[in-house]
Each structure stands twice: as C-alpha cells, then as structure tokens.
Amino acid sequence: MKRKEKILEIALQMFNERGVSEVGVREIARALSISVGNLSYHFPKKEDIILALVNRLSSQNNQHYQHYHLQPASLNHFLQLLANIFSNQFDHRGILIGNAELKHIYSTIFDYQITLQKRVQGFELIYQNLQKANHLTLSEADLQHLISLTTLYARFWLHEAFIDHVSMSKNSLIEKYMKVWSYQLSIFATEEGKASLGEYWENVHE
Amino acid sequence: MKRKEKILEIALQMFNERGVSEVGVREIARALSISVGNLSYHFPKKEDIILALVNRLSSQNNQHYQHYHLQPASLNHFLQLLANIFSNQFDHRGILIGNAELKHIYSTIFDYQITLQKRVQGFELIYQNLQKANHLTLSEADLQHLISLTTLYARFWLHEAFIDHVSMSKNSLIEKYMKVWSYQLSIFATEEGKASLGEYWENVHE
DNA sequence: GTCTATATATGGATAGAC
DNA sequence: GTCTATCCATATATAGAC
8 A cells, every 4th residue: 555655646746746748657657666567456557547536636625625624714724724735736736737638537537517516505605604703794796696606716826826837836826826815705704704714824924 | 921820710619629739730621622641731730720819819819908998997898898808819719729839839929928918007007097987986006916816727727717617508507607707807996896797697688 | 456568549740742 | 731640658456476
C-alpha cells in the first residue's frame, strides 16, 4: 500500500509542475525508479492515477465541510473553510487545470449532476445558517446570486491564479483570492458579520 | 486563402464538439476531404491552427471593445459588450476550455502579462466612465473589487457553463450568466444605472 | 511485487513525387 | 497545392522470468 501512495505523491508533483498531458507513464515510472510494468500493475491506466487523485481531493474537501458544520456558523469559520478548500485545490492544481480528460473522469466516477446539486445545496445551507446567525442579510435574490458566484469563484480562482500569477507563492495566491471573496461577503454582512470577517484576517496575519 | 479559412472553420467546429486533444490532424483532413500532407502545408503544426483561432477570437473581441467606446457610457451598452464577448467566447469554446496547450500558445504569441494588464486597465476605464456617467457609485475599494471579479467571471463563466450545463443552448447560457453579472452590477448601480440595466433586458426579450 | 520485452494503436510531423 | 508513404514518439496492454 505504501507504494501506491508514493506513486500518487510523485505523479501529482509532476502533474502540478508540467500538466497531466505533458507527463507520460514512462516518466512517472522513471521518477519513481520503477518499471512501467510495475506502475501498470498498481495503476493499469494513467486515468486510474488521476482518478485516485481526484477522489483524494474530493474526500479531503468533504472532511473540511464536515468540520465546518461542527462549529457555530460564522463568517470567520466560513473563510477558514474556504481557505482550507483553496489550499487543497492548489495542492491538486495539476489535475484541476487544463485537464481535458477531467470531464470524462468525473462522469465515470459518479453522476456529476448530482454532485453539482449537492454543491449548490451545500452553499445554500451555509449561507442560510449565516443569515440565521445574523452574520449576513440576504434577500432571496441575494442568496441565489451569492450561491451562483460562489460556486464559480470557488472553482475557477485557481485557473486564473495558475495562468496569470504563476510566480506567486501558494500563500500569497490564497490570500489574494480570499480577500476578494471576503470583500464580496462584506457587501451582505451585518456589523456582527463584518467583525467576524475581521477576526479571520487578524488570525491570518499573526 | 479560401482553403485556410475553410480549415479553420471545420477545425473549430470539431474542437468545439470534442475538444482540442480529442481531434487529430488526420480527422480534420478527412473532414475537409484533403490529405494530411496538404493540411500540414497550410498549418505545419496543429498548434498553428489553434494559434490562428486564438488570434481570430482576440481580434474580434477587440472590435467589440472599440465599438463600445464609440458609444456613450451606460450599463445597457456595457451589458451588450459583455454579451458580444460571451457569444464570441462561446463560439470558440473548443480552444478556450480544457486546452492544456493554451498557456504555452499565449506565451508564444505575445507577452501575456501585458495582455493581462491591458484587460484590467480596460475594465478600470469602463467602470470609471460608468461612474462619471452616474450609472455606478463606486468607492476605490469597490472599483478594485469589481475589476477583480469581472476579469475572472468574464473568462471562466464559459468553463462552468461547458462543464455543468452542456445541454443548454448558447442563448440560454449567455442569458443565465449575463443575469448573474447584471445582478452584481446592480449592487453598485445608481437609479439611473438600474434603469439602464433594465433597458438591456427589455431589448433582449423582444 | 517487480522486472524486461514486446505487441498494438494512435498521434503529430515530414520527405519527396506530382 | 496536393498527394502518398513513412518516421518517430507515446499510450495501453500483456507475456513471462525472477
């Protein structure tokens, strides 16, 4: 089992550096000092490697969501959740960006439409609870708007970051994109909510 | 010259349907009823085809920007500009989505950082003029926020659309994503600005 | 589990005749 | 401009020794 994990680790590193389509199975095997045959024993197809990495990303994100819901709803905690997800996405950037096979892979793992629905419903629940906690003030239209923008932003900030700001560090990038979203949330935040956003940024800069 | 254009037209159509990486030069040649050698005569590398399509997209978008600036600044005209750009992007979706080579292509055509700067400055100018025209009320922070979100949204709505809503028609998709952005603009719009947004949607539904 | 070797397929790119 | 034929690289997949 150790070997499979090592393969995933090295493969992800190479995908991150050069992109999925630019990395061949021979190169992965060489980087691991094993043979192609051996690699094929563990992951018969290259897609199986990507699949395993996608699953890992997905399950890690789910853990972050679950952890969030154990806490009282607050914009501070919500930003922490986003930062964790952003960090996780960054670490898997190789398989999330410019990956033509990804769509096909998603359709093989699960019903993608259901995944999307769950994502939307997840943010809906979070925002509704933030409203109940008196951190946000949202009309129904505001809520739907925020959900639409959130689902897009939380997925594609990484694409822009990776294309436009290659030279920036992981932490700088996450901070940059978190600040934009924090600002967007502050538009709909109560005074209590704004204070909670402030708490997040105080903790970040310690 | 006729032949080159025909190649671009068919290639783009195939890229849109199946993605750049899934379409081979042999298939393009077959669809055109010419030989691979002949195709290579016009475009020595597959990348040259993509490059030509990227340039076409870029120059068409520039024309839309120029046309916008000939008109008085208004949110109505700005939405029209966005709709034109969205439409153009949709038509070139094959080369904009899931295209691992795109980043490399951009770096070969021009200094990409300068292109980015121009894009940001372009939106800055547009928003500043909309403020002068009394359609938007923006603090400096609002302005920067809106620019950040715009540059991201105007590029990646297409990715989300293509991944999540494959079955929707071009017009429905553009309307869906335009509505979200219209709502975002309305947050910062004056009464006059909101009326101008309303004008746009009246004309759309005629 | 791991190796070497090889079969098979497919993709991009090119050489040279017409 | 257009063709045919071929080269070269890479991916999957498998056989069989250790």
